[in-house]
Amino acid sequence: MKENRLKEKLTRFLSREGADLVGYAPVDLWDQTNPGWSAFSPRLVWPPARTVVVFGMAMPLPIVETTPSAYHMELYKSCNRELDRLALKAVRYLFNMEVAASFFPRDGFGSIKYLQYKPFAAFDHRAAAYFAGLGTMGWNNSILTARYGPRVRFVSLFLEDPLSPDPILKDELCLQCRLCIDLCPCEALEAPTGKAAVVFHREACRQWHEKLTAQRRYPCGICIKVCPVGDDRRIYGAEKRSGVYLRENQALQQGSSDSLYRSWKHARSWGSE
Ligand code: SF4
Numbered sequence: 293m294k295e296n297r298l299k300e301k302l303t304r305f306l307s308r309e310g311a312d313l314v315g316y317a318p319v320d321l322w323d324q325t326n327p328g329w330s331a332f333s334p335r336l337v338w339p340p341a342r343t344v345v346v347f348g349m350a351m352p353l354p355i356v357e358t359t360p361s362a363y364h365m366e367l368y369k370s371c372n373r374e375l376d377r378l379a380l381k382a383v384r385y386l387f388n389m390e391v392a393a394s395f396f397p398r399d400g401f402g403s404i405k406y407l408q409y410k411p412f413a414a415f416d417h418r419a420a421a422y423f424a425g426l427g428t429m430g431w432n433n434s435i436l437t438a439r440y441g442p443r444v445r446f447v448s449l450f451l452e453d454p455l456s457p458d459p460i461l462k463d464e465l466c467l468q469c470r471l472c473i474d475l476c477p478c479e480a481l482e483a484p485t486g487k488a489a490v491v492f493h494r495e496a497c498r499q500w501h502e503k504l505t506a507q508r509r510y511p512c513g514i515c516i517k518v519c520p521v522g523d524d525r526r527i528y529g530a531e532k533r534s535g536v537y538l539r540e541n542q543a544l545q546q547g548s549s550d551s552l553y554r555s556w557k558h559a560r561s562w563g564s565e
């Protein structure tokens with residue numbers, strides 16, 4: 293099948309089945325950049341791969357805002373399951389068109405415990421999303437997209453066919469506002485200094501997640517919730533909410549009657565520890 297026709301068909305299929313964002317990246321890009329990312333080249337997962345097709349599903353802001361809660365945990369799990377289900381379905385769809393493909397699942401690690409010794413999965417979907425032009429890295433260590441900010445999760449397909457790539461975004465989307473850094477509950481993020489990149493204290497974040505997992509209200513995702521980037525904020529009428537987030541802990545301690553705080557408190561009070 294001609295490459296443009298295949299790209300068009302696959303994009304239509306993924307969008308129809310529930311993908312909110314779809315992008316295409318050539319595998320060669322992994323070997324041409326950052327050594328951290330080349331160590332997780334798609335070819336190490338599946339040697340014949342020549343194109344990565346990465347697709348994302350959005351996490352609705354009103355539910356993300358309730359984090360940490362069982363409510364948010366259920367959304368997170370559903371989103372992961374949906375992504376894996378669609379990736380498998382896409383591989384079978386391609387196979388039936390005589391196109392060889394594989395995929396890497398959403399998470400690819402056994403449990404939070406193992407991340408202490410092996411902090412990465414065998415493939416990083418953030419690199420795929422960046423190379424496929426879906427977003428840029430933010431100070432919160434996540435991919436930011438124009439449409440959903442960081443409130444979108446990704447999964448990746450590997451194709452043997454060399455499909456035409458999408459351009460990498462030229463402009464950084466991160467506003468460097470520091471909200472993610474200032475509101476992280478365990479100081480896991482540090483702003484870049486000079487030419488150095490943002491520092492992510494992976495183990496501090498992991499330990500926090502271990503606690504939340506035991507309480508059945510993981511993941512944390514506060515750095516995802518508070519990020520001001522994304523059209524979803526306008527659509528949900530939540531564009532100017534940084535002050536609300538900055539006052540949140542104090543307002544909850546003081547038993548604020550504000551309807552937004554009350555709804556988050558309600559969500560966190562039920563369904564988990
Ligand atoms: S997920 Fe939570 S603990 Fe981890 S960096 Fe983000 S805000 Fe901090």
Ligand code: SF4
Binds near residue numbers: 465
């Ligand atoms: S919260 Fe601000 S600093 Fe953090 S990733 Fe979003 S835009 Fe960047």
